[in-house]
Amino acid sequence: MRKFTFTEDRMSREVIATLTTLSNGFVSIRGDPEFAESKHGALVSGVYSSTPVFYRELVNLPRAHALYLELEGAPMVPEGVKYTLDIGGGFLEINATLSSPAGRVHYSSRRFVHRVLKGLVGIRASIRSLDASGRLCVKAPVELDTTNPSVPPEVSVKLYRVVSAECRDFPTLDVETADGRYRLRIVSLAKLPGGIGGGFYATSKHVGQAACVDVSPGTSLLVERYAVFSLEPEDALRQAREAASKGFEPLLEEHRELWEREWRELGLSVEGDEDFANALLLNTFHLLQVYNDESEVFILPARGLHGYQYRGHVFWDADIYALPFYLLFKPEAARKMLEYRCKNLDAAVENARRHGYEGAQYPCESADDGFEATPREIPLDLAGQRKLRILTGELEHHITADVAYAVDLYYRFTQDREFLERCGLRILVLTARFWVSRAQWDPARGRYVIRNVIGPDEYHVGVDNNFYTNVMAKHNL
Known part of the structure; x- marks a missing residue:
């Protein structure tokens, strides 16, 4: 099955993020790099809220899958990003060189939105120092400042509020839509250098985990990041514990097997024009992934679950x-x-x-x-x-x-x-x-x-x- 590669020298990050969106029909994450700031959080199918102009729209929920790197106190920024969407296995690979005044690292990650654990987003990142030396800090926040863009463009609206937040085994938040119709639990779990957890931290906009280690050229680190979204509080905790217990590779393998079976059962083969075949297969992938086989009702917005264009209508x-x-x-x-x-x-x-x-x-x-x-x-x-x-x-x-x-x-x-x-x-x-x-x-x-x-x-x-x-x-x- 085909893989699709995108680079920012040929296409804007906004367009790439749409084309590399991952979903399981319940929760959806756009393909923005987790190490870069983004206005996009998560979308959950069917979770709408009242809004001034557009009556009701899909809520741009907190961003709970970010991984920020700082070297010697300075944010590390990408010099170039390569995205590879594997539609056969339903996952996204991101490769980049991140730099700061104190040096550079090579960053490589894989990401999935799980086909079985419907609320689970998983990321594993490999970080290798190229010439970086000093104190490297990895932060895994839940970002609470995501908003829905409105009109005119200068206006944005926050369509959720945090009802409760606590950090015990891992950061756990309950959020409610602005109109009070829906409540979700968000659980964040990060396996950072030094083991599960790292230190907890909180600001007015973030709740998360962080860990710092000393690096030198050749140092390699492995980081895992999970986020769970659920309409049922206990289910969110169950999925988080299962993710922590299984680990990234078994979860990814389970996810890949289901996608491979999906394609086999579909029985779709395309012959002839390569561009046509690529377009057909990529769009088929996106149509398949926005369907949740556990839902009683299938709400299919005009832009799928790939963003809030058309407000999720x-x-x-x-x-x-x-x-x-x-x-x-x-x-x-x-x-x-x-x-x-x-x-x-x-x-x-x-x-x-x-x-x-x-x-x-x-x-x-x-x-x-x-x-x-x-x-x-x-x-x-x-x-x-x-x-x-x-x-x-x-x-x-x-x-x-x-x-x-x-x-x-x-x-x-x-x-x-x-x-x-x-x-x-x-x-x-x-x-x-x-x-x-x-x-x-x-x-x-x-x-x-x-x-x-x-x-x-x-x-x-x-x-x-x-x-x-x-x-x-x-x-x-």
Whole structure:
């Protein structure tokens, strides 16, 4: 299976971090180097919070996988970073030379987001002094200053608060989303030079562990770093203890075996154009890794769990573009995507009522609760004097037919009568009722018309009889 290598002389770190994101469908970590500062923490599927402009968005949780190096009190910074994403084994390798006025070290790490222990992020780093001499300190903090970017760009919003923090066997924090709807436990564990733990430290922004050793040219060190995220406090502690007991290599081997089996069962082979094959396999990897087989509902945001672009909202793309992939290769994932639509059907009924229609109208953008999450307007300056009006939430109605199309496609492919009778048929009927109330009779044409919509291109507003919308509505009916 292919490996993908990226370097910062050819691509920005922000883009590389997206392409090298690791996830298991529950927790997700972007590919930013752990030794470099980053605004990105962790994303946990389904953990949203209320926010001023975008209603609800995925919470940028604390960054609990950083490893910072200081030599003789000066931060060590990268001279060049090489990223290697092994999609066959589902892990990321990072190699770099880190330097400070007191010398340089070679840094090499492997990282995984575990396929079995769903809350676990693991990193093992090998550090070798090239010409560095002096006191080398390794810090493993949980960074509590991560925020969600907002609009205008100068504004950011912190969407969680720390409820409790303690350092016994290892730093343990309970955090709660800003609206109080979700609470998570985060456990941080580092095996630093000198054994497990090192010294604990705390600042206004960090809680973590640190250890210092004297190094000279040729000195080698091994560091392991684990972070656990869980909605259940005792489960977080259990996973942390299991990680500490097993160690990095057995955990990585277990993780790799599951990924290798995943690819074997997928049975996907690509022949021909190399660029096409690379693109197909890389995107397949990302589609596979954002699915959590232990979840009851599969929430698939427009950007996956790879960042908070589009605020973690679910669009029609999930039903039309992504669901057919899962239907072919993981039908249970396709079903769980539709379970998300089932769970939020009552919200769709309420959405139709609010707009003066009957039946069920699925929102253009939705989060965990299924209500419309499209902002009505976006401020363009800090004073709020200039605003961009957003009409997609009010006029982009084809998504209702897109959901119905996905239900129909799923049933035709799987013949899953249990799903159809429990929920699918109700979606089909209620979405059809929406179109009955949405369409208008045009006596001049002698037919029904659908006026004043935004089609899937979103660049034309107030369109009458948009081709895609009409075709999908007809299919729904």
